[in-house]
Amino acid sequence: MIRSPHYTDGHETFRTSVRRFIETEIAPHWNDFRKEGHVPREIWRRAGELGFLCTKTATEYGGGGGDLYHCLVVIEEQTRAQASELTFYLHSDIIAPYIELYGTDDQKARYLPRMARGEIVAAIAMTEPGGGSDLQAIRTTAIADGDSYVLNGQKVFISNGHVADLICVAAKTDPAQGAKGISLLLLETEGAEGFTRGRKLRKVGCKAQDSVELFFEDVRIPRRNLLGGVEGKGFQQLMLRLPEERLIMSMSSVANMESAIEETVSYTRERKVFGQRLIDLQNTRFKLAECKTKAVLARNFLEHCIDAFIDGRFDTVQGAMAKWWSSQRVYEVLDECLQLHGGYGYMTEYPIARRYADQRLARIAGGTNEIMKELIGRTL
Numbered sequence: 001m002i003r004s005p006h007y008t009d010g011h012e013t014f015r016t017s018v019r020r021f022i023e024t025e026i027a028p029h030w031n032d033f034r035k036e037g038h039v040p041r042e043i044w045r046r047a048g049e050l051g052f053l054c055t056k057t058a059t060e061y062g063g064g065g066g067d068l069y070h071c072l073v074v075i076e077e078q079t080r081a082q083a084s085e086l087t088f089y090l091h092s093d094i095i096a097p098y099i100e101l102y103g104t105d106d107q108k109a110r111y112l113p114r115m116a117r118g119e120i121v122a123a124i125a126m127t128e129p130g131g132g133s134d135l136q137a138i139r140t141t142a143i144a145d146g147d148s149y150v151l152n153g154q155k156v157f158i159s160n161g162h163v164a165d166l167i168c169v170a171a172k173t174d175p176a177q178g179a180k181g182i183s184l185l186l187l188e189t190e191g192a193e194g195f196t197r198g199r200k201l202r203k204v205g206c207k208a209q210d211s212v213e214l215f216f217e218d219v220r221i222p223r224r225n226l227l228g229g230v231e232g233k234g235f236q237q238l239m240l241r242l243p244e245e246r247l248i249m250s251m252s253s254v255a256n257m258e259s260a261i262e263e264t265v266s267y268t269r270e271r272k273v274f275g276q277r278l279i280d281l282q283n284t285r286f287k288l289a290e291c292k293t294k295a296v297l298a299r300n301f302l303e304h305c306i307d308a309f310i311d312g313r314f315d316t317v318q319g320a321m322a323k324w325w326s327s328q329r330v331y332e333v334l335d336e337c338l339q340l341h342g343g344y345g346y347m348t349e350y351p352i353a354r355r356y357a358d359q360r361l362a363r364i365a366g367g368t369n370e371i372m373k374e375l376i377g378r379t380l
């Protein structure tokens with residue numbers, strides 16, 4: 001499937017170990033995690049022990065020293081095993097890079113090795129009840145007072161929020177300013193007075209992913225936990241990271257398209273209607289041919305983008321295109337595949353039903369598709 005020269009035998013070996021771990025230690029328990037509404041800490045520790053967390057982080061900080069293809073392999077394998085919503089990528093490939101790229105030496109040394117070992121789980125908290133797309137409008141404040149910042153405000157929909165030990169919080173250190181007043185602060189949750197987590201939110205899909213509200217009431221964060229040590233850089237840091245984050249999110253869309261098509265081909269080969277196999281009807285083959293074409297185009301663009309990223313040629317517009325296009329196509333593909341399953345497709349014990357519910361999120365989280373088109377449109 002993957003043809004890029006950047007994808008090597010080393011990635012394949014890595015894939016074999018990831019697949020074994022997911023098949024034997026995660027997939028058998030996945031329904032329990034869905035019922036619990038989160039992935040237990042032991043799984044994070046085990047993933048860390050096996051080297052499956054922070055695979056792109058530099059080895060000097062305990063990471064794997066890998067690249068975006070390592071991230072892709074983990075996402076593909078979890079998707080194949082019907083555990084699409086596992087958030088290792090969020091911890092490893094979205095949050096760890098903030099610390100690695102922008103953090104002070106002290107911040108990198110304190111957090112990255114523990115994140116790589118799975119000893120601490122990380123979350124990122126930008127979105128607030130007042131709005132998510134308009135990040136400049138956030139109202140959470142972090143006001144300097146002596147050796148600390150005093151954090152006040154509220155966040156919503158925060159993934160990993162129920163289990164997180166370390167939360168990268170976007171807050172205004174200068175509320176009089178817009179984007180230039182935003183900073184990112186690293187909040188250690190253990191023993192943090194004034195910090196509370198809301199209940200796990202009930203969602204349409206992604207049931208094993210804990211999404212919560214977070215509340216901050218005069219929470220003290222030491223000044224040394226201001227990411228990078230300079231105030232007012234938060235908005236810029238977020239904007240610079242978002243294109244890669246969107247590319248990572250499109251990996252899940254592509255992997256879900258491919259898995260759903262494979263499952264549907266197999267289902268329609270088995271299912272008999274009016275005395276013949278469902279796949280023998282021309283409509284089935286036409287629908288699956290359309291799905292397959294969308295998946296192949298999405299896969300090609302994804303790999304083009306990953307290679308561009310590795311070669312330093314990736315930009316905001318490509319990130320926005322990858323995210324909106326793949327999340328829209330996966331939605332269409334999953335809808336057609338579900339339809340081909342008939343009533344069984346609507347039953348949650350069938351993977352297609354869960355994929356359909358889980359993947360709907362892709363058009364919203366990490367910046368909605370409307371915002372993606374806005375970003376592309378500005379450059380026309």
Ligand SMILES: Cc1cc2nc3c(=O)[nH]c(=O)nc-3n(C[C@H](O)[C@H](O)[C@H](O)COP(=O)(O)OP(=O)(O)OC[C@H]3O[C@@H](n4cnc5c(N)ncnc54)[C@H](O)[C@@H]3O)c2cc1C
Pocket residue numbers: 123124125126127130131132133134156157158159160203206211361364365366367368369370371374
């Ligand atoms: C399950 C889940 C997990 C999430 N995880 C996290 C997380 O870990 N951390 C985090 O910080 N956030 C997280 N989010 C939040 C997510 O990023 C936001 O929901 C998203 O950015 C949209 O913000 P909003 O919900 O406030 O919608 P709004 O911004 O209120 O948007 C509402 C509608 O208006 C449209 N719209 C807004 N502005 C424009 C515009 N300029 N032009 C055209 N249309 C526009 C949007 O596209 C959307 O259709 C998560 C969300 C969900 C559902």
